[in-house]
Amino acid sequence: MMLLDSILSPQIAKPIKDSIKNKIMLEFERSISGGSQRPENFMAIQVLPDVSILSADVVELTTQLTTMEKLVKVLYDLFARFDVAASHFQVQRLKFLGACYYCVTDGDPDHAKVPVSLGISMIANIQEVRYVRH
Incomplete structure (x- = not known):
């Protein structure tokens, strides 16, 4: 379940984890009672009336860093900061x-x-990451 938390946001991960736990319990109960009904599939979907999507691409990063290790460290640092913002x-x-x-x-x-404010924060x-790493 920790892997799920590291990949997805908490708003998406929690319903999925709850669904997995419920399916395990239902399957266990079904196996004890001898029932044959299969649990329904679950999709973690939130319906919101109006949203904006931000796609932030860090350009020229791969050409500036000489090793894969440095690239991964910089991306980890950036994305951790982006998550906080x-x-x-x-x-x-x-x-x-x-x-x-x-x-x-x-x-x-x-x-x-909101995405404009977040974008300014990302910049x-x-x-900051450039300053710290140079």
Whole structure:
């Protein structure tokens, strides 16, 4: 379950973990009672009326770093900082892929302004990481 927490945001991971626990319990009860009914599939979906999505791609990072180890360390540092900023702005990380960080607002009425503030914070985080690493 810790792997799930490291990959997904808490808002998505918790319902999935709860679903897994429930399926295990139902399967156990089914095996004891001899029943044959299969549990329904579960999808962790939140329906929100209005959201904004931010896709932040850290460009030219791979050309600036000489080893894979340095690249992974820098991305870990950046994405950890981005996660803190996203939490501060109540934005939910969807995923990161390579050097790209994807997140979505949570239905806030000012949902279009929030990613701008988060983006400014991300730029500051990148500048801090550059300063610390040089």
